[in-house]
Amino acid sequence: MRRWGPTRLPCRAMARVFSGIQPSGDLHLGNLLGALVPWLDYLEEHDAVYCVVDLHALTLPKDPAELQARTLELAQLLIAIGIDPERCTLFVQSHVPQHSQLAWLMECTVSFGELSRMTAFKDKSDRSEFISGGLFTYPALQAADILLYNTAMVPVGDDQRQHIEITRDIAERFNSRYGETFVVPEHVIGPVAARVMDLKRPERKMSKSEESAGTVLVLDDLAVTAKKFKRAVTDSDNEVRYDRENKPGVANLLDILGAATGEAPEALAAKYEQYGALKVDTADAVVALLEPIQARYNELAQDPGETTRLLRLGAQKAQEVAAATYERARKNVGLVAP
Ligand code: TYM
Secondary structure, three states, X not given: OOOOXXXXXXXOOOOEEEEEEXXXXXXXXXXXXXXXXXXXXXXXXXXXXXXXXXHHHOOOOOOHHHHHHHHHHHHHHHHXXXXXXXXXXXXXXXXXXXXXXXXXXXXXXXXXXXXXXXXXXXXXXXXXXXXXXXXXXXXXXXXXXXXOOOOOEEXXXXXXXXXXXXXXXXXXXXXXXXXXXXXXXXXXXXXXXXXXXXXXXXXXXXXXXXXXXXXXEOOOOHHHHHHHHHOOOOOOOOOOOOOXXXXXXXXXXXXXXXXXXXXXXXXXXXXXXOHHHHHHHHHHHHHHHHHHHHHHHHHHHOOHHHHHHHHHHHHHHHHHHHHHHHHHHHHHHOOOXX
């Protein structure tokens, strides 16, 4: 019943799950609750493939030394959260060259119009001085990531919905032009904390690219984290009710508390009469979640050689599947065998 490892063959009975995260900016509570905690659910009964997408991080200008350090740091954080490389395939995107190779075939399958409609591109290009070609074709690389692994399910936060939809469109178009090549994946967006909002500006999602006093970082000092919750924006009517539209600050706290404790936000709302107690309990739940992650991360950070070794093994496992899929795509599209 275990996933494929160096001594096991791929277990075809288990559905393949793929997801990725960029090593850009600091890991925050939105990433943790919206994506990474849900990733843990797939370690036992699915064939989970998780990737640190360093090539995607290059779409906005990056300091090379910082990118290198953040890639390793993120891999260590993933392991600290419980993404155990013995129970899944964990690797760095640029270590498996088929991602870049297939991305070109994806770029030639997606249209300029489709790429122009991506809201992530519009948001990011509005905020950057230098708009790279890579930022525009980013969804083609993301489609390659997913399709290389015959992925059935892609667990992501709500902001990735459009990226998974375009991946499905690309896969279907490729299959109809060149014959069955790719599995068409489904996205899985968790009901709880799929969109964690900034504590100070609850109408905006918590984001790596726009850190504010309302962004809670996974590696923040825990006293600072508790303070951020105390200062979270709520509203003036002082009624605890789960209403995302009219009470976004309160609903965000309930979502966070719900995701950290496994309880439904609506049920939690009924337990509180005042904002103060809700803020304290949410802060305590988040601190209790982060404390062991930070301790484990600090241990792993002492031994970067071990993380590098685990990532190398992960890339070898990933490449076995990626090479076979790329080969099928190469052949079907009519590129001559090397
Ligand atoms: P990235 O690195 O921005 O975010 C990683 C994951 O965190 C989720 N997330 C959130 N969830 C809830 N609330 C928030 N405030 C919040 N902010 C981020 C994201 O939805 C994501 O699941 N394009 C992707 C990376 C990627 C990828 C892939 C994902 C590249 N290839 C293939 C899945 C499959 C991205 O930039 O995620």
